[in-house]
Amino acid sequence: MANSMYAIEVEHLTKIYGKGETAVTAIADATFQVKPGELVAILGPSGSGKTTLLTAIGLINEPTHGKVIIADAMVADEGWVSGIDLKRLRREKLGFIFQAHNLIPFLTALENVMIALEINQLSSREAKRRATELLISLNLGHRLNNYPSALSGGEAQRVAIARALANRPKVILADEPTAALDTENGKNVMDLLKKLAVENHSAILVVTHDRRMVEGFDRIFEVLDGRIAS
């Protein structure tokens, strides 16, 4: 496939949960593209399909119809492309940040970031070096050896961001990364994401409820009942 200019391409993406009478169309015929370095907000009421959209792009929720192309790789075309290694794409091309930070409770902050690097075949020395560097750049240099339970919400979310960034992914997907944080910490996280989009040249999709959080974003998608308007 030719090198396109997009990090994410979605064509006629549809996701239907269930079958028959109980079927729910969570995403209906979505088509859009996101360029590297673009920071996109996805806004919409509860149940509108935001998480569904993000997880379909994140290769953890199989689309019912339509195409998904991540960093030039066709991953879904009427369902997953057969024989595709989703795990590999996830660890190489994608970074995830969620509302609940999803850190591994029995690993320290440093180890939580290192693990993402080590599963990408980095030596543990190199992983340690890069993880430390990253955490220091996110102002967590003093928290390297703390377990997640000993971190504040904002600190934990920054560790999760560091983990999502560790492999310098083309695409970062964030589902309500600020929901568990107070306004100030929420703003800090959003500022950080903005900065990263520019510095790392990553496409960043951020789902949020909160309109106040999205100033300075490149684009805003409004989702309503599974339909996207930008």
Added chain:
Amino acid sequence: MNLAIRDIRYHRGRFILTSIGLGLLLGVVMSMGGIYRGLFADALTILNITKADIWVVQQDTNGPFAENSRIPEDIKYRIKAAPGVTEASPLSFQTIQIDRMDKPLRFFLIGFDLNGFGGPPVILAGRNIRQKHYEMVVAKGMKMELGEKIRLGLHEYTVVGITGKVVSSSGDPAAYVGLADAQDIQFKKDNDAIRNDRERIGANLSGMQTLSPAQAKYLKQNIAGITESTHTVNTVVARLAPGANLHEVQERINRWNHFRPISVEEQTTILTKGMIEKARMQLGLFRIILLVISAVIISLIIYTSTLDKIKVIATLKLIGSRNRVIVGMILQQSLLMGIIAYGIGYILILLTYEKFPRRIVLESFDLQLLFAIVMAICMIASLVGIRKALKVEPAEALGG
């Protein structure tokens, strides 16, 4: 980075406690193996220390350990004269239970010919029996002092020596006395019984019309002599000359009728297959049950610890971990728990096995086999957890 170890490090309290619990269980499994080996060793102790090649016993019996065997003492001369035999020595065995310091003292009394063999294998303290009568050598396990006296039968016996760990096939400690003393204790009736016998025989004989009074008197004396005779033993043990043919000697003794010459090999079979087979099967069954229990416990622990980690596993999958990282984490934890529990059980047994009332024999083969079984159990037990883990969807990491 090893996730199994990180998780254990984080939950070390829980891990250590479960390992100790499992370790206790495995310790019991080990001790049961040791008890079985101990039964074996005990059963063969006397056979082994006697170092005889043939045990001559009463015909049609499996004596002297398995059942009653009585043969005349003087058959030793005939056995010794048989071609190929260099030594023959009579032995008597009996289990005795007396009260000593208000506690029952049970032991196995061995009577041996002071000029023959089959006596105490070593003397740890004091000396061997020297006087023909009323001296005794006891095994360490009797917990008696040199010079101590006990009453056996009609006489008092003095402990003159202490020998090592000699036990009967049922694990009772052994004591040695001279053969004549042992015969006294085993066969000699007390004076009342003798008087009764004499009177009964006299009454029977005088009732016989065909006997003259002189004949009756003569017969009565002879019969009394026989009934009071104590020259009976339980076995005569024999050693063969180097190169002598065991089967030939056995056949010769067989031809005399009245006697059964048992080889050491046959005696071993009688002692192990016959006498301790049931105990062995019971212990084996218990061991299997305990191992099954361990397997169930390990599965349960691994399964619940996997359930606790569903979110972690989902997160690992989300960030793209290969399955082998996740399978490895669960399997390693299971194996590690097995290794540590085994270690705890092993240390426990090492520290306590000498304090068991019966002998525990730890054989490295048994221990290695158990280790392999425990590892196999851990591997199988982790399968339930692994199955669960492989089914976890990465999307499960999303939920709060």
